[in-house]
Amino acid sequence: MPVSTRSQFVNHEQNDSNGEHRTRSRSRSEQEETTQTNLYLRNPHHGLKEKMRALTLLYEQQKKASAALRNQSPKPEEKRVATTHPSVELLGSCKKEQKDSKDSSFLHNVMKENTAKPPSSTITRTFVLPQPPLDDVKENLVMGPDRILGFPRKANVTTTVARKLSMGGSLPQRETKEVNGAKMEGVAERVVNCGSRILVFVRLRPMSKKEKEAGSRCCVRIVNKKEVYLTEFANENDYLRLKRLRGRHFTFDASFSDSTSQQEVYSTTTAELVEAVLQGRNGSVFCYGATGAGKTYTMLGTMENPGVMVLAIKDLFTKIRQRSCDGNHVVHLSYLEVYNETVRDLLAPGRPLVLREDKQGIVAAGLTQYRAYSTDEVMALLQRGNQNRTTEPTRANETSSRSHAILQVVVEYRVKDASMNIVNRVGKLSLIDLAGSERALATDQRTVRSIEGANINRSLLALSSCINALVEGKKHIPYRNSKLTQLLKDSLGGACNTAMIANISPCNLSFGETQNTLHWADRAKEIRTKATEANEELHQVPESETDQAKLLLELQKGNRELRVQMARQQQKLLTLQAQSLAANTSPTPSSVSSLLTPPSTARQNEKRKPRSSFLNGNCFTPEFKRKGAQEAARELQLNVKALEAEIERMKKDHALQIKHKDDLIRELLRKSEKPLERRGTEVAKRTGAVTRASLRPKEPSTGELKSPSHRFRSPVPTAKKRSFWDITTSNSPSVTTLNGRKTRSHVTSEPAPAPSMLLQPGFARQKPDPLK
């Protein structure tokens, strides 16, 4: 009995009910003593008092053993003996007795003391259980070691918690995790697997010169590609606070250090969404953070380091070019801002826009939708939009954006599926640069700026309320609380792939703001948008030949219109640039930016403070001055040459088109002339009058062979062929541009309609036909 019972008991100890494997290194005598005590305790004939005494004895022994073990092991890699007090095992058998016993509280205390205080150590636990959703696992891991120890047994998780004790106790607890052997790294994989969850990224900006000079310390550390560690610093004399100081880990889909390039940020956060947009899915990327944390830098960037908006547009057009060469992609663009709770069109500034809800969702009524054909064109539009954006210097940021800016790119794509049906796919990409959240004191002035600040905070608060409601799964989401949330309704709660970039500052003076941003981002991770499906519309190819021909004609017509529009836009741009270059043969650096900026916006710029950002027209000033006039002139000369070549090519195209049209018109006229001529000759014969037809060489009579040269004979040139440089504002036809204003440009106009021969002097004033 003793031998077998002992072995059973040891086995029982090593594989407890939770399936935890525990190793015990105790001396043999101690083990024997413990076993005997246990046997004594298990004897049903012994009374409760005796059992309690034995229990206390056993507890003392185990305490001693643990202390001895702790002293033996090297400090940093201390092994923890995961002891379970025998009283836990006893609890079941003694349950009835405990009810009556006064000592039951003691028993509980003993249990509590022994189980609730795990010494600092290395713990390895393995739970083999059914696999939970990935997010549940992540959520638990994010909560830190305490939650890991109390991890709900849902997952197959191997967790190693390695605590490194530093001298000052400020070093963080480090955790290495594996979830089902799967690395949670591939963001692309995540987009595919759980596409409906918002992806949250964090970007740390470098310390500014001003902050360095002020002797600021860095309170944020990017631990690895996913983890961010935030440390709080306190005054050395503030003893109470020093004791309370703690660091905290946050885990996101990706964390970018201050040296991460713009391209890397784009590839990780947005590239996937651009691809999805081309497949007819909606995508949104927005930057959130305190004022001066680097949101605009991330979204727009600088001339040298363009940001997410610019890279996304470039990528979009590259992908479109790779996929189609016959213009079956249509790209529309709009750019708006929400300033002081009013929505404004940044591409065509005017009255504030009203938000309306229709089938597509919330739309700004009257917002300009520009048809874009190339990256350059979009860049020009972005630049224009940015000049119209409200930015003002504050104490916190010299170029603070005082409004939320939303750039929306709608891509429509027509493809033929396997059964030759035409599929129309529409995808929308929203790129949002939010205004910075700020403390009232962080801003300088207390008047206009403070009103702006209050409005910014109000809309961001509304955004937070929506996020909280979404996370808590509430039925009512308060989107209507602000214009910003109304516009972001699709991105947050609709069928949309959404990515959020939380921008943070490393400076310890901004600790509060950084902490808020990280908490906010941590919360946003839990938002689930609706599953995204491609927005597709199927157009079946008609079966009858007539219908097919009709459709073909319709499509061809559409294509023609698009090409004409495209040529119009590109040539308009080229004309503008060429004219300004021709007018300024030796431009100085300061005049360059003004040349490439439309006059109306250039005037507005003069009032604004220069902004270092790429897309606001003044990006040339510091860099250009440094480069020197010579380099600028060389660049311009190259540009002019490229433009000239382009214009030459277009002129040839134009001439060819005009010739074709002339031929057509001539043919038509010849046909209409014939009956008139016949009648005119008869009249002349009778009256003896000389008509145009009688002066012409005789046409071969029927039966004679018509020479092909006659059919294709070119007409006597009626007008001097115009070259590009001949065009002046007086002789170019006027056209209405997209924004409704009339301009004069030969390139933007349709070729002037050839005057009908019937209206020409010879015909118009012809005497009435005497035969009639």
Ligand SMILES: Nc1ncnc2c1ncn2[C@@H]1O[C@H](COP(=O)(O)OP(=O)(O)OP(=O)(O)O)[C@@H](O)[C@H]1O
């Ligand atoms: N990753 C970065 N690398 C280099 N400089 C950066 C980076 N992020 C931000 N900066 C610089 O920090 C300053 C503030 O950045 P930015 O204007 O983008 O802040 P913001 O968050 O948009 O502020 P606000 O909300 O007030 O508009 C700028 O001078 C910018 O060039």
